[in-house]
Each structure stands twice: as structure tokens, then as C-alpha cells.
Amino acid sequence: MDMSQYLGVFIDEAREHLQNLNDKLMELEEKKEDPELINSIFRSAHTLKGSSGQMGFSTMMELTHTMENVFDALRHQKATVNSNMVDVLLEALDLLESMVDSIEQGGNDKLETMDTVKKLQALLQGGQQETNEAQPAAKIAGSSPADFGLSYTEYDQAVIEQALSQNLHVFETEVTLRKDCVLKAARALMVSNALEDIGNIIESQPSTEDIEKETFDEAFIYVVVTDQDEATIQERIMNISEIERVAVSSVQSSFQKNEGTNELKKKKQVDQAAGSSENHAKKPVAKTIRVNLDRLDHLLNLFEEMIIDRSRLEKISSALENQDLKESVGMLKRVSDQLQETILNLRMEPVEQVFNRFPRMVRSLSKELDKKVNLVITGAETELDRTVIDEIGDPLMHMIRNSMDHGIEHPDVREKIGKNPEGTLALRAYHSGNHVFIEIEDDGAGINREKVLKKAVEKGIVSAESAQSLTDKDIYHLLFESGFSTADKISDISGRGVGLDVVESKIHSLSGTVEVDSATGKGTKFTVKLPLTLSIINAMLVQTGKEIYAIPITSIAETALERQVKVQTLNRRRVMNYRDRIVPLIDLNDYLNVSAADVNEVAGNGDEISRSIVLVRHGDKIVGTVADKLLGYQDIVIKPLGNYLKDVRGFSGATILGDGQVALILDCQELIDVQKKKTFKQNA
Structure with a gap:
């Protein structure tokens, strides 16, 4: 019988069992004599062994069988859990995962397992025999x-x-x-x-x-x-x-x-x-179906095209005085909004699958750094778009490594200052509005403000003069500058000046933000803010000159007419007062190099344009962008710029409007970064 038709299902289920084994092994180290836990581990290994055998992957089956013998010895109390046993079992899991990766890429399970098998068999020595012999x-x-x-x-x-x-x-x-x-x-x-x-x-x-x-x-x-x-x-x-x-x-x-x-x-x-069996009523069973991710992506692409056509219909409907057409377009919008929510929900996955990799990493780093760290995970059920899930793992890993190495002190140091020898590292996720927040917080030494500032001045990241006016958050954010490190020595974990700059770059590419907060002696908290989805968003359309641009609504703090705002000049820069704080203004005509002729043509007959201000925020930073016109809010489909425009700064993507015109999406973080760099340069 041809088993290749079942290969996809086997790979999916194998990964589920491997993840369960990984999670349960980490738990087993804390609950050494929990019979339910041991039985759950045994069942996963047993099922994986059987399915790999049926698929003809003999090496995988034999390795899993040897692992199963260890679990069976635990079940029958012929062996006890210790750190070495967990290390060997995790090593075996790594091998199994490599086999699954190889199988998925069209290879096989023929990897060298002899050393690991010998280590597993050594765990069984001491009188107990394999289950089938007993x-x-x-x-x-x-x-x-x-x-x-x-x-x-x-x-x-x-x-x-x-x-x-x-x-x-x-x-x-x-x-x-x-x-x-x-x-x-x-x-x-x-x-x-x-x-x-x-x-x-x-x-x-x-x-x-x-x-x-x-x-x-x-x-x-x-x-x-x-x-x-x-x-x-x-x-x-x-x-x-x-x-x-x-x-x-x-x-x-x-x-x-x-x-x-x-x-x-x-x-x-x-x-x-x-x-x-008529006398026995059937109990309801939750029904699920596995769907290839490519099919979901294709479905979303088709829906995105429908959204573009819907925008065109809305524009035509507003131009024609036809009540039936308006009602039909209104109904289409309501139905498509519900369809949009359903499709986007299909793409949502819990962050648990990312968080699950970190307990083991923390365990390994704890041993390597000779530290005691308790990882506490909450909100793992929080859902994010699959695209974000695929990309967020590495940034979180860098921040956790930073907290482990720089943040949490050694046990003897913690004891001397009256802290619990075991440090706590919290990993949290939760929804708020249209965003998901992920926090990584440790109870370590905190960030040395003066040391960070001194390093930044030494490296020329900021001038000595401008350094005096920086807030604590500004200083902590300097950790994300390229090549910045406060480590006194280089190690395999940190100190090479790479890591956190990559973190901000990756999170920025996901249209997210990252902030740092710290208290000396109490700890540090990284907060990552991410959008729920990256494909269809609501945006404000603005016009400057002849061109139309989109600003994501999640980046907008407020809008105002320029004539209603008191604009001043400070250090040769235009600024405005916004809720008792000075906010710099960026004229989009200047920022985007819009010609004066285009501006005058839009104004018509030399009339003065009643310009508008859109206050955009990124983290706790705010700038005001001045546009010629505000055209209103609209659902837009984000399209990537493509490799040939990948080096163009200031835009995070493009969208197609209802009339077929292409509108670029302004990158609000880039706007703020440009403003910040100009401020540093002027202060210098």
C-alpha cells in the first residue's frame, strides 16, 4: 500500500507528539512522581513509535521504542527522574525532530542514533529490563x-x-x-x-x-x-x-x-x-479538519481582491444617485466584513506554539550561566496572525537571552542582597484593542542607566550635549542601536553587539513596536506591541499634492485642522502644543519632495488650502504630519513593495484603491526616527 498519501498527516501529528513530549519532560523535572504526567509521556512516545513504524521509518521507530522503555521503567517505578535523564531524553527528542525535518524535506529518517541509544539504555541499567522482557x-x-x-x-x-x-x-x-x-x-x-x-x-x-x-x-x-x-x-x-x-x-x-x-x-x-447500539446516545464530538496553509493564503488573496473591488463599488455608488445600488453595496459591505473576520480568524494561531520552545531554552541557559531561573508563562492561548507567529520567535529568544545573561543575577549575588536565589522570568501575552502585547520581565538587577549612556556617548550614538536631555525610556531604547553592548566580556550568549538591534528591526518589519522599562535592583521589562493581522487594515487616506497616501489607523492618535492649532518655530523646526507636550511637525510636501506646482494645481487658482494635521504615534513618541487633505477612513489590503523597492525608506507597503490607483502606506516609525535623528543632529 502506498503510504505517501498519509505523509503530511504523519508529519503534523509527529510534531504535535514531539512538542507534547518536550513540554511534559520539562514539567516532569519538577513533578518527578506524577503518574498522570508519566502516563501522558508514555502514550505520546508509544503513539509516535507506532505511527513511525507504520510509515516505514524504522530508525525513528527504534529510537522512540528505546525512549518508551525509559518511560515504561518510570511508570513501573523501576527508574527515577533526574537531571541527567531529562538531558538524554531531550537529546533524543532533538534527533527525532531532525528526522521529521528530513522527512518533510523529502529525505528519510536515517540519522546516526547509536550514541543516544546507548545513553538511553544506560538509564535502564540497574536491574530493570525492557518491558517486553519483564x-x-x-x-x-x-x-x-x-x-x-x-x-x-x-x-x-x-x-x-x-x-x-x-x-x-x-x-x-x-x-x-x-x-x-x-x-x-x-x-x-x-x-x-x-x-x-x-x-x-x-x-x-x-x-x-x-x-x-x-x-x-x-x-x-x-x-x-x-x-x-x-x-x-x-x-x-x-x-x-x-x-x-x-x-x-x-x-x-x-x-x-x-x-x-x-x-x-x-x-x-x-x-x-x-x-x-440504539440504546446509547452518541455524545457530541468536536470536529476539526487539517487545511494546508497554502489554501488559506490563496483564500485570503482572493478575498483581498474582493475588498479592492468592493472599494470600487463603494466609490461608484457614492457617485450615482441610485438607492437600490447603495443598498446592495451596503449589504455587500456587511457580509464581506463578516467574511473578513472569519477568514482572518482562520489564520489566527495561539502564541503557545512559540512560547513552548522557551522553557527548554531557559533550562539550558540556566545550566550554562550557573543561574537558577523560574520561567512563568501566562496568556499562551492569546492568538496572533500566522504570519506574525512565524516571525516573532527569534526576537523573543534574543530578549529572553538578554534577560538571562544581563538581567538576572547569580544565586550568590541575589542572596547577598536579600533576593530569592532563584530568579523569575515572566513571559506574558494579552490582547488590547487591535493589538497583542507580549511582555518579557525579569526580577534582576535592572539596567544601569549611567553605564548605557556612557557607552552611547563613547560610540557616538548620541552627543554628550543631547545625552543630558534624554529621558530614561530614551536611554533604555539605546540598547536597540546597532552594535551597542554593555557586556564587559564577549560570550556565546551576548556581548558581540548583535541581538537587540535585530529584535527591533524584525518587530518593525511586523509593524510592531518594542519598549524597555527598568528599575535599578528590581528588574527589566520588554514590551512588544504587535498588530493582530498584517494583511487587511483600516487606514486614513491623505492627499498631498496629487498623490494619495495611507496611514494605518493603529498609528493615529488624533487629527486636527492646521488653522485650529497654534504652530510655533523652535530651533528652526515647526512644532505644536499637544496635550501639554511639544510635538514636532513634518510637512509631507517637504518630506515627500512634492513639487510646488502640484500643490498649487490641487489648490486651484492660488487659493489657500485648508491643510490638516494627523498626529501619529510609535511607542511613546508622537509627531504631527501635515497633509493637504484628509480623504477619510477605508479598509485597505497591504501589498509588499517587492524586492526592487526594498531599499526605499519611509513606506511599509502599498495598496490598490477602488479606482485602481496605487497608494503607498506611510511608515510612521520611519517618520518618527527621521525626526529623532534630526533632533540629535541639531543638538549636537
Whole structure:
């Protein structure tokens, strides 16, 4: 059978299991004896082993099987969790992830695993044997369940007794496959997954390894602990194709199985053969479907074209006095707005998939730096556009590394100043309006204001004169200047003058901002502000000369008519008073080199234009942009400028208006940066 058609599903599910294993292993180091946690880890490894075997990836299956043996030893209390064990298991996870990457790129799983396998086997030394070797001799694959001679170890008996004491059920679930079943191991895996959704499998007959190798005829038994009844178990398993019969018998105690088991089995088999499940109402199940990301991107592209055409219809409708047309366009706008929200929601993904990589990184850095750090994650369910999710990981990593290296002190230093030897690093995400905020906060030493300022002056980033007028936030933001570093020595983690400048550049490319706040001796907080989506936004259209430009509404603080504002000249720069603060003004005609002829032509007959001011903000910085006209708000589709315009500064993209005209989108951060550089230059 050609298994290539299932490759995409296998890769997706393999990544999910690897991520679960990674998360649970980090948790296991803190909860060394949590049976539910250990069982969850074992199930993920077991499922991954089975699916990789079915796909023919033998190296991956063998490595996962060796890992599974370690987890099984933990389940049976034949091994204990320690830091070395977690290190080796994480090393094995890295290998498995590399295999999945190779498979996804058209390769195979044939990587060198011998060293890691030996380390895993060393964890099992000390008396315990592999699970399949520890089973009672009576457990040998046979031709029918009756030949299996199912018996329980002392550990199994203890688990069953504990389950029964908690009013749970223990069932021997005997499954017989149809004689024409092609992939018996795959069907057995589906049965195993169905049972693990509602309980825990504590035993199987034949052994899991024999089931996976298909060294059985048509029948096998799973012993499951669950809070569900027999009918639910039967219904779930019979929903799997190529199942001939299911017989469920209750285990009343670990020493005495239920009387009349054979009669019960026969009755259940007859019931299932007759298809009698009418008396058991089906429970609602959440239905999901995997969709290729390219299809979502194509859907969004089509919708973006529809938005452009909708804008054209709105313009035509406003020009024609036709009530029916206006009503139809209004209805189209309402429906398309709902469709827009639905499509954009399809592209939203939780930041959890980015946050999940950091516990392990913090653990490794803690060892490397000889520090104790507790990572606290909140708001991981917060959703962001997939485009942002794909790009935000590296900037967050740089900031976390900075907090680990520069922020949090060594345990002995923290103790001397009365702090907990273990530092705390908080990673938070939350929604606010049309933005998502991500905060990285540590309780370390904070930023040395004077040291940063001194370095900035030494490197010529700011002049000694202008340095005196900088606020704390201005000074902290100097950390993002290219090549800036306050590290006293260069290490693999920091001190090379790269990192935070890359952070701001990347976040800027995502139309976001990053700010730093700090208190000496108390810690530092990085705050990243990101838009919910990067594809369709609401913007203010402005005209200067003959050209129309767009300003994202998320960057606009306020608008005003120039004649209503008191404009002054300060240091040869035009400024205005805005809520008790002096705000510089940038004339878009000057900024964009608009010719005087174009301005006069728009004005017509030399009349004075009633110009408008749009106050735009980026972080806590505000400037006023002066335009000839404000044309109103409109939903626009952001289109990239392309590689041939990638070096053009001042614009973050372009959009197509309803009349087919192209309008450039002003980059508000660039406007503010230009203003800031001019201020520094003048002060110098």
C-alpha cells in the first residue's frame, strides 16, 4: 500500500507528539512522581513509535521504542527522574525532530542514533529490563485471546486496586479484527488511541511490541482504567473500520476477575454483531479538519481582491444617485466584513506554539550561566496572525537571552542582597484593542542607566550635549542601536553587539513596536506591541499634492485642522502644543519632495488650502504630519513593495484603491526616527 498519501498527516501529528513530549519532560523535572504526567509521556512516545513504524521509518521507530522503555521503567517505578535523564531524553527528542525535518524535506529518517541509544539504555541499567522482557512468560502471542493467558503483575494489581477504590472501572477489552484487515497494527493503534482518549491502558496482550510487529492473528486485549461504561468503550471501538467484534469484561479485583466472563463476552459479541447500539446516545464530538496553509493564503488573496473591488463599488455608488445600488453595496459591505473576520480568524494561531520552545531554552541557559531561573508563562492561548507567529520567535529568544545573561543575577549575588536565589522570568501575552502585547520581565538587577549612556556617548550614538536631555525610556531604547553592548566580556550568549538591534528591526518589519522599562535592583521589562493581522487594515487616506497616501489607523492618535492649532518655530523646526507636550511637525510636501506646482494645481487658482494635521504615534513618541487633505477612513489590503523597492525608506507597503490607483502606506516609525535623528543632529 502506498503510504505517501498519509505523509503530511504523519508529519503534523509527529510534531504535535514531539512538542507534547518536550513540554511534559520539562514539567516532569519538577513533578518527578506524577503518574498522570508519566502516563501522558508514555502514550505520546508509544503513539509516535507506532505511527513511525507504520510509515516505514524504522530508525525513528527504534529510537522512540528505546525512549518508551525509559518511560515504561518510570511508570513501573523501576527508574527515577533526574537531571541527567531529562538531558538524554531531550537529546533524543532533538534527533527525532531532525528526522521529521528530513522527512518533510523529502529525505528519510536515517540519522546516526547509536550514541543516544546507548545513553538511553544506560538509564535502564540497574536491574530493570525492557518491558517486553519483564512480562510474565504466559504472555505470548497466540491465535485467539483465549490462548493469551492474561495475568497481572504486582504493579498491575496495585494500579487496579487503586482505580477500583476511586470508583473507576477496569475493563479487559478484547478486540477481534476482520480476517481481511490489511494493516492490523494500524487498527490496533487506532483502538489504543480511542481507549486512551477516555482512560489509561495499563496492560496489553500480546505485548505492545508484538502488536506493533503484527505478530498476532486477529485478536488482542487492552486492559483499560476509565470512568466510562462498557457501552461507551464498545461504541468507540466499533466506530473504527475493519473491527469484527468487541468484548468488554469487567475486572472486579486484581485477584478475582468477574464471574461469568465468558458468558458476558459471548453476549457482547452477539450484541455487536447485531449492531445493537440504539440504546446509547452518541455524545457530541468536536470536529476539526487539517487545511494546508497554502489554501488559506490563496483564500485570503482572493478575498483581498474582493475588498479592492468592493472599494470600487463603494466609490461608484457614492457617485450615482441610485438607492437600490447603495443598498446592495451596503449589504455587500456587511457580509464581506463578516467574511473578513472569519477568514482572518482562520489564520489566527495561539502564541503557545512559540512560547513552548522557551522553557527548554531557559533550562539550558540556566545550566550554562550557573543561574537558577523560574520561567512563568501566562496568556499562551492569546492568538496572533500566522504570519506574525512565524516571525516573532527569534526576537523573543534574543530578549529572553538578554534577560538571562544581563538581567538576572547569580544565586550568590541575589542572596547577598536579600533576593530569592532563584530568579523569575515572566513571559506574558494579552490582547488590547487591535493589538497583542507580549511582555518579557525579569526580577534582576535592572539596567544601569549611567553605564548605557556612557557607552552611547563613547560610540557616538548620541552627543554628550543631547545625552543630558534624554529621558530614561530614551536611554533604555539605546540598547536597540546597532552594535551597542554593555557586556564587559564577549560570550556565546551576548556581548558581540548583535541581538537587540535585530529584535527591533524584525518587530518593525511586523509593524510592531518594542519598549524597555527598568528599575535599578528590581528588574527589566520588554514590551512588544504587535498588530493582530498584517494583511487587511483600516487606514486614513491623505492627499498631498496629487498623490494619495495611507496611514494605518493603529498609528493615529488624533487629527486636527492646521488653522485650529497654534504652530510655533523652535530651533528652526515647526512644532505644536499637544496635550501639554511639544510635538514636532513634518510637512509631507517637504518630506515627500512634492513639487510646488502640484500643490498649487490641487489648490486651484492660488487659493489657500485648508491643510490638516494627523498626529501619529510609535511607542511613546508622537509627531504631527501635515497633509493637504484628509480623504477619510477605508479598509485597505497591504501589498509588499517587492524586492526592487526594498531599499526605499519611509513606506511599509502599498495598496490598490477602488479606482485602481496605487497608494503607498506611510511608515510612521520611519517618520518618527527621521525626526529623532534630526533632533540629535541639531543638538549636537
